[in-house]
Amino acid sequence: MAQESVTQNTQTIMDGHEDEHVSSKNMLGPLLCWAVVFADIGTSVYYTPGILYQTVQGLAGFFVFLTMSVFILLALKYAEVTHRFPQGGGVVTVAAQAINPWFGAIGGMFILVDYFLTAAISSLSGILYLSVVFPAIGGMPLALFITVGVLILLGVLNWVGISESAKVSLVGAVVAFFSNIAILVTVFTHMSLGQIFELIPEMFKSHTLTPLSFLAGFAGSFLAFSGLESISQLSPVMKQPHKKVAGIALTLVVLTIGLTSPMLTIFSTLLLPDAARSEVQSAQIISLLAGHWGGQILQTEVAISASALLIFASNTAIIGAYHVFIALSRMEFLPSVILQRNKMRGTPHISIALATGIPIIILFLVWGQINILGEMYAFGLLGAFALTCLGLDIVRGRELRRARSQKRTARIVAALPAEEHKATEVHDLMKSNVQPAVTTEHGNIGGQVSEVDEAGTLWFKINFGLGILTTVLVVVAWGTNLITKPLATAFGLGVTAIGMSIAYYNHTRHQKEGKVPVPVVVTHIRDTYPDTTLAVLTAGNPHNGAVIRAAINNADEHTPIIFLYLAGKRPRQVAPRMMEIIDPYLDDQDAKDTFSKAEALAIKAKVPNRTYVYLQEEPELATQIWQSIHPRDTLVAIEDDAQFKDINPDRVRYELTPEGKVAHLLKRW
Incomplete structure (x- = not known):
């Protein structure tokens, strides 16, 4: 399983359900x-x-x-x-999800x-x-x-x-x-x-x-x-x-x-x-x-x-700019000093000063x-347009491939004798990474099955084609301006180069300090991942290190690891401000530290396949995720195994690590 390029950002409004604590x-x-x-x-x-x-x-x-x-x-x-x-x-989120966070940073520089x-x-x-x-x-x-x-x-x-x-x-x-x-x-x-x-x-x-x-x-x-x-x-x-x-x-x-x-x-x-x-x-x-x-x-x-x-439009640009500065700083591409807020008004004075002073x-x-x-x-306008268009095309392309895979599975099942339908359906469903819907009170946690269904429609294919045409036209326009407007190219490339140099310096400094940035954090579970190891981590849990170490110790090059962090419900008490980027994961220092530790150990152990999942849900949701993912091995801290009593493994084995005891919930699907 290749590590997916998906969003760095987490939403407070999930699957169409508005947070009841926000008016x-x-x-x-x-x-x-x-x-x-x-x-x-x-x-x-x-x-x-x-x-x-x-x-x-x-x-x-x-x-x-x-x-x-x-x-x-x-x-x-x-x-x-x-x-x-x-x-x-906008472009920061789209590029980070569709390609990787570094392209999100480039998109941020373009829009700035x-x-x-x-x-x-x-x-x-x-x-x-x-x-x-x-x-x-x-x-x-x-x-x-x-x-x-x-x-x-x-x-x-x-x-x-x-x-x-x-x-x-x-x-x-x-x-x-x-x-x-x-x-x-x-x-x-x-x-x-x-x-x-x-x-x-x-x-x-x-x-x-x-x-x-x-x-x-x-x-x-x-x-x-x-x-x-x-x-x-x-x-x-x-x-x-x-x-x-x-x-x-x-x-x-x-x-x-x-x-x-x-x-x-x-x-x-x-x-x-x-x-x-x-x-x-x-x-x-x-x-x-x-x-x-x-x-x-x-x-x-x-x-x-x-x-x-x-x-008024100038003020909108200032607001948008300082929120992008804040987002890039929370993503650890820009210095954390940008996040500072003044004690008198509680506003991010440094990012506001940059957004005002540079113009x-x-x-x-x-x-x-x-x-x-x-x-x-x-430069910046068309660069942001082009990267947004390209990112959306990539996301649509993934869904189209999933829809085609689902149709192939359905055709194979339909062609088999009736008595073989059930067994083959389960096997090929897992093999093709298309999972059934798991509907809960929080919405469709198991995956965006509706999106996969929509991707198989004629309108989706027409829209996909029109989207590619749009991308080509915008890229042609951007490329033309790169040549015909040398001043715009010099200014845009200069600002982008300075910004990305600062981003690279910050990234390198964090690595030297032992803070290993996680390349990609998944905020939706979309597919079934058979034959995986699921390591369940919970907010503020002192035994998370034991689960991480056990998952790394038992890893091999053929078994992907999914590190799932359940942050618990932390409702937003105030409505978001205009142009603000809502990103609970990047505000969750415990989750970032936990994933950083897992990434450092995985790199040291040369674990090739690993995925990081962050959800703002209670630990009880792990059962539904387990049913959706179909992992071969689910790891939980033994002190917390009562929270996962509804997981129904074929057998359980225990492992003792220097940081605590871990339960392996093993299942053959």
């Missing part, structure tokens, strides 16, 4: 989820037309329309991410690059839009200094602990959406249908479309859809069922963005080409479009609402030139 009134429904995402992604239209115009001129709107199709495919994948990974974390630039470009753009109303603040370096002041203020507010509210997002998102619709209605009422259609050939007059420019425009226009990743960060605060809520929310996002972003880009770049060429006016272009066709009142309203929403440094380095910030943007 559902604080959870977000479809409308509020739409508001949070639209308040992020909807701000891109305020600066994207001007930035895109610098490279593709009048074709900016064409490329936004073109990329809209990929955006829809991406939305389908991110909707699935929200219900497959309800603990949040995106957050840094989002905070910088959104706050600067917000001030430039406000300068439409107050022209005195629009010049450099005053606009830069005001932007830095805004970022410092946002950092202070996060330090104080004033959290972002989805209801405030709703107000801002609704105002921004209807403002955009008002602009479009105004333009349409001032132009005939024929004049509007004349804009289509006008797009292609100013720029020759070659294969290279086509790829560059396609890749660059993804900037118009930055913010989609926010939906995956909302999973812990999303109402159940995640699949339905995320589906409705992203449908609303696609509709509202689709109705506004492409047309606003076309109108602003083709009807106001002089403004699009100007570095300052291009960062105010949607407000100027409103003023050109709707008058001073609409221009002022759009400028103020855009400014507020852009600054400020970036702003000073480019001296407030928004077009340069746009050029730097592509």
Whole structure:
């Protein structure tokens, strides 16, 4: 049994059952989820037309329309991410589960690059839009200094602990959406249908479309859809069922963005080409479009609402960044000092300082030139998109293989004489690693049989194919930007290299201190593992060492060991905060120390096949897991064997270790 690459993160909402200790009134429904995402992604239209115009001129709107199709495919994948990974974390969680934790760390670096630039470009753009109303603040370096002041203020507010509210997002998102619709209605009422259609050939007059420019425009226009990743960060605060809520929310996002972003880009770049060429006016272009066709009142309203929403998006990026810093630190990739909280407010002041300070440094380095910030943007955004898409494809592929294995087993059983059905069914079920459902009050602990069933459907196969197509398109866009946007590549690779160097240093230091990190921790039991050794460990148990040592002593190269840690129910007393990554395992120091000891002994004994399972359940659940896994040997501390009285072995033998006596519950299935 090869060690599976599965999630490092554990959920407090398990198998669709919301923790009864967390009030559902604080959870977000479809409308509020739409508001949070639209308040992020909807701000891109305020600066994207001007930035895109610098490279593709009048074709900016064409490329936004073109990329809209990929955006829809991406939305389908991110909707699935929200219900497959309800603990949040987005690319960090997906990459860690699908590939391994190091790829989760790389994904974390990618999304941090995106957050840094989002905070910088959104706050600067917000001030430039406000300068439409107050022209005195629009010049450099005053606009830069005001932007830095805004970022410092946002950092202070996060330090104080004033959290972002989805209801405030709703107000801002609704105002921004209807403002955009008002602009479009105004333009349409001032132009005939024929004049509007004349804009289509006008797009292609100013720029020759070659294969290279086509790829560059396609890749660059993804900037118009930055913010989609926010939906995956909302999973812990999303109402159940995640699949339905995320589906409705992203449908609303696609509709509202689709109705506004492409047309606003076309109108602003083709009807106001002089403004699009100007570095300052291009960062105010949607407000100027409103003023050109709707008058001073609409221009002022759009400028103020855009400014507020852009600054709000900057704050969202700061919140997302410091939660990613915290997650990577809890995963022991970044120094533990990042986890420190100040005694006065109880907020993670160091991670907040990093999330605020780095965008400020970036702003000073480019001296407030928004077009340069746009050029730097592509690396982290598309890197996070690509890694998330690839990770989800890998997870889907595993389920498809399990579904095919299940069908093969069913065909073999059906072809046998009736009297051989039962014996063969059990044998081949174990052989193919597909187990029956074991339903308990906690949900389907025995495995996601429903997911396996779903993987055999025609829709799943179509979705799988579309997902691979999406991944290819995103990777092509990312690869193109790596070549055509050298500044973005240099900045993104630089930040990622620094972050991964720190991660490697931390990893090495922990190993020297005797803390051996566990490569992968499983948080769901999905398959039957026949002929395995199951070592049951429980929270705070002084005899866990005896169980670990006995399992290692009896290991051989052909018998995999499953180290199962049952943490007990520790209900969360407060609702999770927006953008927070819920990860009980990484907060459980006893579990991490126990697994670290097991990993160190396994490496020393050269045990090749080992899996670590962490569940927030009581020890009594071990019986149901035993029935699901079908282990050959189950090890429990003799002092605790009364807790496992319902396990029905064929025989029991005892082993004495320096750390205590262990019972071997042996079973031939």
